[in-house]
Amino acid sequence: MKYPDTDKNSQNLSREVHVWHVVPESVRDPAILQHCRDILDPEEREKLGRFIRPDDGHHYLVSHALLRSVLSYYADVAPADWRFAHGKHGRPEIQPDMQSPLRFNLTHTRGLAACVVTRDVDCGIDAEQLHKRSNPLGVAQRMFSPLELEALGQKRGTDFLEYFYQGWTLREAYVKARGIGISFPTRQLCFNTEGERISVKFDDSIDDTERNWYFQLIRPNATHIIALALRDNPDEHRHVIVSEWGQGQWGQVWQRGQI
Numbered sequence: 001m002k003y004p005d006t007d008k009n010s011q012n013l014s015r016e017v018h019v020w021h022v023v024p025e026s027v028r029d030p031a032i033l034q035h036c037r038d039i040l041d042p043e044e045r046e047k048l049g050r051f052i053r054p055d056d057g058h059h060y061l062v063s064h065a066l067l068r069s070v071l072s073y074y075a076d077v078a079p080a081d082w083r084f085a086h087g088k089h090g091r092p093e094i095q096p097d098m099q100s101p102l103r104f105n106l107t108h109t110r111g112l113a114a115c116v117v118t119r120d121v122d123c124g125i126d127a128e129q130l131h132k133r134s135n136p137l138g139v140a141q142r143m144f145s146p147l148e149l150e151a152l153g154q155k156r157g158t159d160f161l162e163y164f165y166q167g168w169t170l171r172e173a174y175v176k177a178r179g180i181g182i183s184f185p186t187r188q189l190c191f192n193t194e195g196e197r198i199s200v201k202f203d204d205s206i207d208d209t210e211r212n213w214y215f216q217l218i219r220p221n222a223t224h225i226i227a228l229a230l231r232d233n234p235d236e237h238r239h240v241i242v243s244e245w246g247q248g249q250w251g252q253v254w255q256r257g258q259i
């Protein structure tokens, strides 16, 4: 078997940002699932054991194994050997003593798990399933800026749903990229998704610079949306490459991890 050329993979991250996604429900091969369990650390295994609904546990298992496997695609570290530290609001990063330049963020929702990997770039990712929810306008009133709220109120049907989830996931991705918590006043962000490039306007109270941020919306399939937030050099944003983590890739990293 040919193993991934980790050096080349990680070199690509100097000019690219990679997003990997998988449908957790499609991962059913018992050997792969056993491998997924084997690469979790004791804390993750403990959390896995606490899920009451099997579907939730399966989801957690595949998401976290995806993250470990993806990171190993870029470094000569076995999936089981990654160690993480958590920031004040719970944002995980690779333990500083591992001296890895990799940064990442993970998201999971019913039907989709995704992670973004960068080299030294603050990143946040959020995925949602586009489904009708109760009282979206009420949520938007609490979370969206007045301008977006007005734009949302004028939309109907699919356009309404799309615009709502765009605003939602972009906010989450930004908040996650900064590693801040649920109390962040997201009404003070105003996204414009109508132009060629997504832009954001910050309220004066937000101590941040708009032009450092790059946002992208990704549709991995007809039912899900992913938003990506990157804080990068404003003059040369890295190219975003989106890929599905395939069945065979579990095997590749798995074999290498066992050497």
Ligand SMILES: CC(C)(COP(=O)(O)OP(=O)(O)OC[C@H]1O[C@@H](n2cnc3c(N)ncnc32)[C@H](O)[C@@H]1OP(=O)(O)O)[C@@H](O)C(=O)NCCC(=O)NCCS
Binding pocket: 060, 063, 089, 090, 091, 092, 105, 106, 107, 108, 109, 125, 126, 127, 143, 167, 168, 169, 171, 172, 175, 176, 177, 178, 179, 180, 181, 182, 183, 184, 186
């Ligand atoms: C913690 C938080 C970031 C998770 O978001 P979520 O949508 O529930 O979950 P996601 O699947 O997108 O992300 C979960 C993963 O993000 C990572 N994560 C956890 N805390 C994080 C933080 N503070 N920052 C960045 N990433 C974080 C973890 O890997 C986590 O995986 P795990 O729970 O399986 O360990 C979220 O609760 C939060 O604070 N959201 C932003 C606040 C907000 O105002 N949202 C409304 C937008 S309209």
